[in-house]
Amino acid sequence: MRIFFILFTLFFSFVALPQAAEAQWRTREIPDVRLNDIAMVTRLNTGEVVIIYNPNQCRMLGALVCGFFRAHEFGHVNLRHVITRRHPVFAEAEADCWAAQYAPRNEVIAAYNYFLRNGQRGDYAHGTGFQRANRIRQCAGFF
């Protein structure tokens, strides 16, 4: 697992960072209280890629943590995960890392603390709370 993070860090140091100036936040966000998740990225029948988020879940999590989850979805957009197939474990890790690099610091720190509190809870694709907190800290590079 440690080698994974080292390779990850190297990848983002040499490949992803030069694209920093091109990070885009223009994708339309649609609130939907029926969404059985915090946020997700999807492609509509029109072909438009949008981010759908659940405003009720955001209220419960707080604006800062929710901001990180939305940044995670922008990560999927920027990393073209909607277009190119990627193993879900890598895609989710990349999106977390992207959000850790590009989201506002207070959102990154709030998400770090949120995932630490989740501890061993998590799922196959995203990993445990501890794993996500560790990934965010490493990718953010400022704490």
Ligand SMILES: [Zn+2]
């Ligand atoms: Zn994701």
